[in-house]
Amino acid sequence: MITCSYHRVVTKLSIAAAAVDWYSIGARDLPWRRPGVSPWGVLVSEIMLQQTQVSRVEPVWTAWCSRWPTPASLAAEPVGEAIRAWGRLGYPRRAVRLHSCATASVQRHGGRVPESLTELLALPGVGTYTARAVAVFAFRQRHPVVDTNVRRVVARAVTGSPAAGPATTGADLAGVEQLLPADPESAAATSIALMELGALLCTARAPRCPECPLSGSCAWRLAGSPAPTPAAATPDAPAANARGQRRSQRYLGTDRQVRGLLLAVLREATDPVPTARLDLVWPDAEQRARTLASLVADGLAHQVGTGHYALPA
């Protein structure tokens, strides 16, 4: 009873402390973590890092923050410039939303990134994770910050399961809250450490348990590191069908691919592109028309005159 819950608290605080200790020697030196980075720099990094590897974000973030060191500097340029600077990071609507974040910061928040969770959540492209990441990493507030890495670390170290279950924001936040020290600064350090641990050691595919500071108390290890249940279908990667046939390709031939092909042409052009040139990137005229229209609807492309397209002004 008392002893039991006491040990439970000690264990959880130990997880936080061990992760933070490890972080001081194991963490990467990432540019957006360096002293002096503005809240805007943090916001830019968090948006870029959504579903995107660190190694791909680094050069784009550096160039972006050098060119647009403040929300006002980006808001002063056409959104098309943001889309161009986004390069091949993927999910280019994030560039449009980041430009909108800049505009909103200028119009509603005096040119600064807002500090409250509520105001952050009101920014386009800023959801539960990103709002908390900015509030904690840029403004040092005390909130749980739960991304896919943290969910996996907690699933293994605390719950003992091989992988994180489907995202359940409420329960995930409550679970991590239990691990955080009371002091905001320590809580922030814990969140970054858990994320880094998940990214470098407690990885999804081949975890480096021998190097992990939590391995001694990890519930998953203690249970014998059971393998995850086989064919778990993920949203974007459906498992084999009922007849056991090979799974369908996720990307080739999809609207996603065609959008990417089309947008790449617009991004690299300095002048409006004639539709005849866009016709070259994909043979199916109907799919081309559909995806081009979707790019325009998403604010990623703009029709110029009758037969030309360009990045939006």
Next chain:
DNA sequence: CAAACGTGGGT
């Protein structure tokens, strides 16, 4: 709530 949304890293 499931599906859509890019592009490439790592094994």
Next chain:
DNA sequence: TACCCAAGTTT
């Protein structure tokens, strides 16, 4: 080589 998965958000 496949194929999973990556600091998620929106509709």
